[in-house]
Amino acid sequence: MSPLNTNDLKRIFEKLDRNGDGFVSLNEFKWFLQKIGVQTSLDEFESLLDKTSLDLLDFLFFYDTMVMQNINGDQSKGVEENKDLESDLAKAFKVYDLNGDGFISCEELQIVLSQLGLWNEHCGRDSKSMVKVYDTNSDGVLDFEEFKNMMLLTTS
Template identity: 55%
Template sequence: MSPIRVDDLHRIFKNLDKNNSGQVSVQELLHLLDKIGIHTTLEELEKFVGRTSLDYIDFLFFYEAMVKARMAEEEEGHDQSCDNNENDLLKAFKVFDLNGDGHISCDELQSVLSRLGLWDKRSGKDCKDMIRVYDENSDGVLDFEEFKNMMSVPAPISDPEI
């Protein structure tokens, strides 16, 4: 939900206030929300609003609360998306970690890439250079954090034949 200018909010309030009482009923608000695709029940809306009608100031507070709630939902969705991405990376890591020791060795990387048709064993090269680029602690293998970095950062070009 993108923010709406105060002038537009005032115009919306005036259009909702059909009888010019300076109040908008929860039923009128419910009708507006339904029109814009936010579906809720009258009971839920009354509970959220805490009264049966709103004056203009209450209407502004209601709008602000709706925007914050929507932003929190979007952020939560983003967090879940990040969690899903991390789970996907963990599954991929486990595919490469053939012996399950929590590290990807040069032999494991080369074996999986070969099975996928992404490595030519006849080239005489090994995966040490690929691992070395992302091996932050210089232990010769990739742990999960190093693997995540490798999967999220474009590799520097060191040898066009690899």
């Protein structure tokens, strides 16, 4: 499962394609990496991509490859670390699941974020869309697996 959907990646691709030619060149990609604090030479980057530019399909494949490498890298960190992470996420889930029904509703999310000082009046209209982004079964609430995905994907 990819943290960003295809529409998100297409918008990112279009932003990176600064000259609008339908390709993201190494220079355009390097510009982006520098903006997010990743320093690499064009030669290193070209050897990583094995191309001088990426079309949208190449870009999607590259992104999915990087996500899979990160997931596989996380798995190699060790079972004990993953158990600790799972335990911490379960505790955090219980904080948000105010009524203890095993799900986090839009209302529960808004209440807890308000209590943490991370919510204000003009954010109120977004609690449903925040849940919707990670609600993979479209039931209007987050179960533990959806919550876990949300937490892991937004902190990566």
